[in-house]
Amino acid sequence: MNLFAIPSPSSLWTTLHPIPHNNLTIFEEVINKTVSAGMYIVYDMQSNYQNLTVPDGNSDPLDAAQSTCDLIYKLDGYHPVSTVLNCQDYNFSPYINGANIVLYYAYLIGINTTFSPMRHTVYTLDFGYCGCDNCKGTLYDVRAHVQTFKDRLNILGFDRTKSVWTTPQAFGSGAYWNTAPTGQQWAALGFTSFNHGALART
Numbered sequence: 001m002n003l004f005a006i007p008s009p010s011s012l013w014t015t016l017h018p019i020p021h022n023n024l025t026i027f028e029e030v031i032n033k034t035v036s037a038g039m040y041i042v043y044d045m046q047s048n049y050q051n052l053t054v055p056d057g058n059s060d061p062l063d064a065a066q067s068t069c070d071l072i073y074k075l076d077g078y079h080p081v082s083t084v085l086n087c088q089d090y091n092f093s094p095y096i097n098g099a100n101i102v103l104y105y106a107y108l109i110g111i112n113t114t115f116s117p118m119r120h121t122v123y124t125l126d127f128g129y130c131g132c133d134n135c136k137g138t139l140y141d142v143r144a145h146v147q148t149f150k151d152r153l154n155i156l157g158f159d160r161t162k163s164v165w166t167t168p169q170a171f172g173s174g175a176y177w178n179t180a181p182t183g184q185q186w187a188a189l190g191f192t193s194f195n196h197g198a199l200a201r202t
Contacts, residue, residue, distance in 0.1 A: 057086030062094040069098025107169040110179035131176025146196040166193035
């Protein structure tokens with residue numbers, strides 16, 4: 001972990017989302033530096049609660065997200081709980097139960113929109129997976145995911161109690177993605193999501 005990459009207190013950043021680290025000394029240094037910078041920490045529990053991360057992509061039991069959120073609230077009822085969805089339209093309603101924040105994976109930079117290199121199958125909007133569900137490989141995919149999630153929250157009556165956040169792609173050159181996004185592409189992914197209603201980014 002690069003402690004120098006943590007912004008100074010005068011920057012515009014307000015939160016840091018560190019991925020859990022096996023070295024507790026380094027992780028404690030990150031927390032201390034973040035606190036001294038006056039920032040909040042979004043603690044990542046992916047390794048603790050796997051069913052909060054892409055429960056739809058793993059086809060977890062439909063009540064898994066709710067039961068996990070209930071447990072987190074029992075242990076710490078003062079902080080929001082988020083869930084990340086991999087699919088644009090697969091069992092949305094049960095998988096967002098209990099969560100305050102709904103994030104989406106729209107990792108579109110460097111995908112092959114006709115063939116899945118990981119599964120060695122043809123990819124269409126009806127069949128297969130190319131690393132970005134229902135994606136065409138353009139910024140439209142970000143807009144479509146944000147708007148679809150916002151519309152569903154509104155229809156389900158959650159428009160004032162749940163929010164959509166974004167997770168702009170910051171990796172590539174492996175698995176489904178043949179290249180990583182440039183800095184400008186990463187910024188465009190974030191700005192596009194904010195323009196269409198995402199409230200924050202991790």
